[in-house]
Amino acid sequence: MQGHGQQKPFLKLVILISFTLVLAFSGCTGLPGINGGPQRSSTTTATPRTPTPNAAVESCPPILFSSEVTCYTPLQLRQYYGIEPLIQRGYTGKGQTIIDIVSFGSPTLQQDLDVFSRRFQLPLTKVQVIQPIQKPEYDPHHDKSGWAGETELDVEIIHALAPEANIVVLVSPVAETEGTVGLPEFRQLIQYAIDHHLGTIVSQSWGASEVTLENAAGRQEVQQWNTLLQKATLEEHMTFFSSSGDQGATDYADLNMSRLSPKATTSFAADVPWVTSVGGTTLLRQGTQIHEIGWSQSGGGFSAFFPEPSYQKLLPSSTQAAFQGRRGVPDVAAAADPSTNLAFYFNGVWETVGGTSASAPMWAALAAIANQMAGHPLGFLNPALYTLATTANYQRDFHDITVGDNSVHQGVNVPGYLAGTGWDAVTGLGSPNAQYLIPDLIRTQATLAAAGQ
Numbered sequence: 416m417q418g419h420g421q422q423k424p425f426l427k428l429v430i431l432i433s434f435t436l437v438l439a440f441s442g443c444t445g446l447p448g449i450n451g452g453p454q455r456s457s458t459t460t461a462t463p464r465t466p467t468p469n470a471a472v473e474s475c476p477p478i479l480f481s482s483e484v485t486c487y488t489p490l491q492l493r494q495y496y497g498i499e500p501l502i503q504r505g506y507t508g509k510g511q512t513i514i515d516i517v518s519f520g521s522p523t524l525q526q527d528l529d530v531f532s533r534r535f536q537l538p539l540t541k542v543q544v545i546q547p548i549q550k551p552e553y554d555p556h557h558d559k560s561g562w563a564g565e566t567e568l569d570v571e572i573i574h575a576l577a578p579e580a581n582i583v584v585l586v587s588p589v590a591e592t593e594g595t596v597g598l599p600e601f602r603q604l605i606q607y608a609i610d611h612h613l614g615t616i617v618s619q620s621w622g623a624s625e626v627t628l629e630n631a632a633g634r635q636e637v638q639q640w641n642t643l644l645q646k647a648t649l650e651e652h653m654t655f656f657s658s659s660g661d662q663g664a665t666d667y668a669d670l671n672m673s674r675l676s677p678k679a680t681t682s683f684a685a686d687v688p689w690v691t692s693v694g695g696t697t698l699l700r701q702g703t704q705i706h707e708i709g710w711s712q713s714g715g716g717f718s719a720f721f722p723e724p725s726y727q728k729l730l731p732s733s734t735q736a737a738f739q740g741r742r743g744v745p746d747v748a749a750a751a752d753p754s755t756n757l758a759f760y761f762n763g764v765w766e767t768v769g770g771t772s773a774s775a776p777m778w779a780a781l782a783a784i785a786n787q788m789a790g791h792p793l794g795f796l797n798p799a800l801y802t803l804a805t806t807a808n809y810q811r812d813f814h815d816i817t818v819g820d821n822s823v824h825q826g827v828n829v830p831g832y833l834a835g836t837g838w839d840a841v842t843g844l845g846s847p848n849a850q851y852l853i854p855d856l857i858r859t860q861a862t863l864a865a866a867g868q
Contacts, residue, residue: 461505461787472536475758476765486756486767487698489535489575495698495705496749496777497850498576501784506853508577508783512614515570515776516604516621518597519554520544520586521563523762524570531571531760537578542570546586547607548600553589555596556672562590567761568768569620569776576780583613593670594627595636602640609647615792618779619657619690620772622682624666625719637683637720644689652794654786656778657685658771659694659745660714663821664831664840677827679716681744686718691796692744693775694842695751696816709819709834709841710752714771716832716840717741726801730838737832737840746797748816748842749774778847785853789860798868799859803852804837804844812852813845 475486493499521527525542532539570582585604591597605617628637647653660666660682668676685692695713699706721742728735737743750757753769760766786792793799803812819834819841832840 461507461509475756476534476760478765478767485700486758487750488758489537492750492757492777493576496576496781496846497848497852498781498784500850501788501853502578506784506788508580508780508787511577511616511783511786512581512583513573513577513616513618513776513779513783514608514614515566515573515582515584515618516587516601517562517566517569517584518587518590518621519552519559519562519566520546520584521566523563524567524584527567527760527762528570528574532574534760535575535758537574540574540579540582542582542584544584544586545607545613546588548587548589548603550588550600553597555590556592558590564761565620565772568759568770568772569618571759572757572773572776573618573780573783576777577783580780580783581614583608585613591621591623593623593667593672595623595632596670598623598636598640602636602643605643605647609651609653615651615653615786615794616779616782617653617655618776619655619684620770620775622658622660622666622685622714624668624676624680624682625686626666626668626676626680627670628683629719634720637687640684641687641689641721644684644687648689648795652792654779654782654792654794654796655684655687655690656775656782657687657690657692658714658775659685659692661695661712661751661770661772662714663712663823663829664714664716665823665827665829666714675823675827675829677829679829679831681716681718682714683720685714685744686721686742688721688724688742688797689795691778691800692746692843693771693778694745694748695769695771695774696748696819696842696846697752698750698755707750707814707816707846709748709816709821709839711819711821713745713748713751713819713821713841715744715821715842717743724797726798727838729801729805734838743838743840745840745843746800747778747813747844747846749777749846781847781849781853784849785856788853789857793857793860796856796860798863799856800844802859802863803855806855808851808855809837809844812848812855814848815845816842
């Protein structure tokens with residue numbers, strides 16, 4: 416976690432420790448007894464909660480080596496993203512299960528989550544960790560500690576925003592790095608989740624650069640993923656979220672992650688049309704107000720693998736020119752800039768954290784609340800999200816982020832994209848205002864389903 420000069424591995428995760436050491440990761444992140452039968456999303460009755468004011472819930476814990484670092488607590492995130500009013504009405508993700516796909520997992524996950532939960536007065540929950548793949552471990556970059564941090568970030572973020580959702584961590588013994596390395600095993604985990612009916616929401620905070628998947632083997636693997644995710648989305652009514660990456664408008668050009676591509680590119684699996692791709696923002700405090708802008712390292716751009724999906728063709732002609740018939744990334748966004756300082760407890764230490772590894776599980780938590788409110792899995796969200804962007808409710812359902820630039824000028828010079836009104840290749844449609852977005856999303860999803868779309 417706190418390596419000095421360690422090369423960026425596979426996870427699109429950035430941990431900012433208060434004594435200013437920054438370590439960047441590239442790519443990914445309980446349900447009792449799976450033998451008791453299928454564990455699917457189910458209808459639950461929302462029970463209103465009576466808030467108990469407590470200064471600890473609203474304040475930052477003492478961060479490593481400093482008592483002066485400020486951070487965003489779970490309550491503050493829920494308030495800003497419009498989730499807290501739903502929590503108080505009993506919409507907590509109860510009865511829903513979120514599946515997190517990672518390599519290796521974390522040996523301190525449960526005890527760290529318990530500390531995190533007690534500090535912020537969240538219900539204690541038992542995370543189910545399943546390791547169904549029986550093969551030797553493969554960790555070429557010696558980054559099991561990085562994956563441990565990724566796993567705990569994913570789980571703590573999910574629990575912070577959907578505190579009564581079940582969480583299943585599916586663990587691969589093979590590190591996902593770049594190219595096809597680790598992808599067949601992750602695909603096997605998703606198939607396992609489908610076969611065992613573990614849940615209907617999947618959070619993926621890992622990624623591989625499209626540049627490293629351009630060969631025949633890479634394209635074949637990508638196509639296998641596309642087929643699997645299409646089937647899971649349309650037939651199993653599953654919802655997939657992937658972080659868009661932390662390298663701005665580019666990504667790695669080699670399997671060793673030693674150099675960035677000098678040309679714009681984007682990341683897999685955020686580029687798959689059946690995935691809701693999640694970019695990153697920066698939260699800025701201005702007095703008592705929070706202002707949100709596009710994070711300069713938010714992965715975004717246009718896919719070389721996938722054509723523009725029909726739902727993105729709903730965007731106005733002024734936006735279409737940039738697509739040139741390609742799939743645009745990301746679809747949506749949430750807080751990711753490590754300087755935003757999200758509270759994070761890992762391996763017995765309080766730290767602050769960021770990266771699109773944080774924003775993807777935020778949206779997974781939102782989906783759990785939405786499924787609970789709807790009483791059934793909403794499944795593929797993108798058509799409804801983009802339909803909402805064409806309505807008068809767009810400005811209340813989303814924080815439309817109009818400031819930001821993900822150009823890269825470190826090591827390489829890659830012109831990126833500007834945030835702007837409506838969809839953009841830094842923050843997508845924007846970040847959620849869940850108290851309005853979720854009810855509108857449910858209604859729009861029902862309307863599209865009735866129309867056979």
